[in-house]
Amino acid sequence: MIVKPRVALPDAALFALSATEVWATRSFGGPVSFTFATLGTLALLFRHRFPLIAFAATLPALSLGYIWFSPMGALYEIAAGGPDRHRAQGWPFSPARPSKSAPSGTPPATSFASAALLPPGTTAATSSATLTRSGERVISRRALLIGGCALLAATVSCVPWPFRAPAPWGLSDTILAVMLSSLLALAPTALGLFAASRRELAGRLEELAASRERERELAAEQAVVRERARLAREMHDTVAHHISLIAVQSGALEATARGPQARAAAGAVRELSRDALDELRRMVGLLRLPVTSGQPLDAGPGLAGIPALVAAAGPGTHGELPGAMAPADAARLPSDVQHAAYRIVQEALTNIRKHAPGAETRVLVRHSGDVLVVEVRNGPASAAPGPALPSGGHGLAGLRERAVQLGGEFIASPAATGGFLVRATLPVGPAVEAA
Known part of the structure; x- marks a missing residue:
């Protein structure tokens, strides 16, 4: 599957920044820190399909205090909605797209953040129905998950873990540590939520445009139906009237004509008039059929x-x-x-x-x-x-x-x-x- 440049370039840039950060801090914490930092960077490759696992893989490196880009990228992915965003963009690690043959009222696919909290064994269809029936409860669950991940990232970054080097924890140092940890957690979370809201708004706009297009098509069909009904009335009230008079007059002429040729000509006119009336009635019937009736039309x-x-x-x-x-x-x-x-x-x-x-x-x-x-x-x-x-x-x-x-x-x-x-x-x- 071909990855679109607008999807691949930001991910490649994030991976390059995280790899550069690992290389720049390789001598700060020894081989253990370097190993966890490398693991967190590699986890970025799987953050689209497994955002929670990728985020968990970056926490050891975050706790060492040297790596920021990989946990921020994983946290952004959780807040942005997980694989749903990249499924629509053709990302190769995403699950298959839902079938287009689904009913028009079916809700969008459940995001990873919401699906992670559903009971085991719940299918996509039943989970979508669950989300529809209890939208407020699911939204609060998703917010709880995103907030919990952000709080966990801030805590892991701020807490003085025993294996860290001793550091002074005065009032100023504590304030700065809390501010930096909050910024590290809130910035990617806010950006992810903004991206999710923007994506949802784009979907709503597409639905609105499709709805307006359907309304225009319906209005055009109704105009065609009205025009066809008008034509049918005109044909029946004018043409059928005159042809009926011709048939009646020719029948009377055939009955009163003296010569055989005159009677034959009048009879031919009467037969032609009857055939014309039959054709006209058939056309009027076709014009009065609804445009979308689905009834097969007689070709004649x-x-x-x-x-x-x-x-x-x-x-x-x-x-x-x-x-x-x-x-x-x-x-x-x-x-x-x-x-x-x-x-x-x-x-x-x-x-x-x-x-x-x-x-x-x-x-x-x-x-x-x-x-x-x-x-x-x-x-x-x-x-x-x-x-x-x-x-x-x-x-x-x-x-x-x-x-x-x-x-x-x-x-x-x-x-x-x-x-x-x-x-x-x-x-x-x-x-x-x-x-």
Whole structure:
């Protein structure tokens, strides 16, 4: 595991200072003092994972009165919260991070200072629950542990141990010894508590930022739901109303028409109106579904509906639908790809009827390897176009968007012979899901 420089450099500096202190005081207390001082310095290497053991290993050297950096570093680690701080920073001696799949309400991992006071055999999950149920009691335990370690460090540093060299203990000497010992214990403890508070504040700020982001996402989803509901109402109240009137009028015309051609035309209009109403009701139902309902959406008509489009386009339209129309082959194709192919053929045939009536048209749908090729090619018009119909010019643009969203390609261009070509290549393999 790679250690981040901002974590490794302070620890390396502390270890270097402690080693320098040991080297500078090597002749003050003899080999015993040098051995304990070296042991305390080496204990700094394990202070992140075992802060209490590292602190205990520095006390013999502290009692000799020559070594300060190693006990101060161990005491700082206890006050700063133990391995939790370095677990978040990727320190190699730290235990594994808790799983990200834990519930959002799970409290953070217990610090070493708090976990050291829990009953034996208590797991991380049960200890977190214990901390949540009795937060005040655990905080007082942690404060008691930190205060006890600081008091122990001050006592060990200040008390005149029998194996020390005799020293005068007048009033001034005692005051100075107490002040130095208090400074030695309080300074790293205060810095550690400050670091722990700063880390906790950073965690709270991250939680607040995540909460605000969730609120923004929820507000955006609610805005989408409101807009979809508005569109559904408009479609139902306006478009459905007019199409229903067309269906009713065409039905009446079919019943009263005198000639067979007029009755057939009125019946075709009535059937088209009913199909349009069914499509509209399906779209209104999709718009009214919640954004996060999790309910699978019906992709709509697929490859199985293309032969009916070709047949309804008239005798001048011919279909080449090898293989792709077979139920076994079509079942393996994604539903959204099938729906896009249906809409491409539908829009292309509609444009031909509007702009090139009577033109010879060829519809090709072929499944080749990992792609589905959809091609609609028409020749020059054989009759004059009828009255111009309202058009927003978004038909081909919408087909291109469908193909691009599926990771495919779309071409719509005039042919050299005077006709028009619409061609789409839609991936049906892994590329579809990647898009």
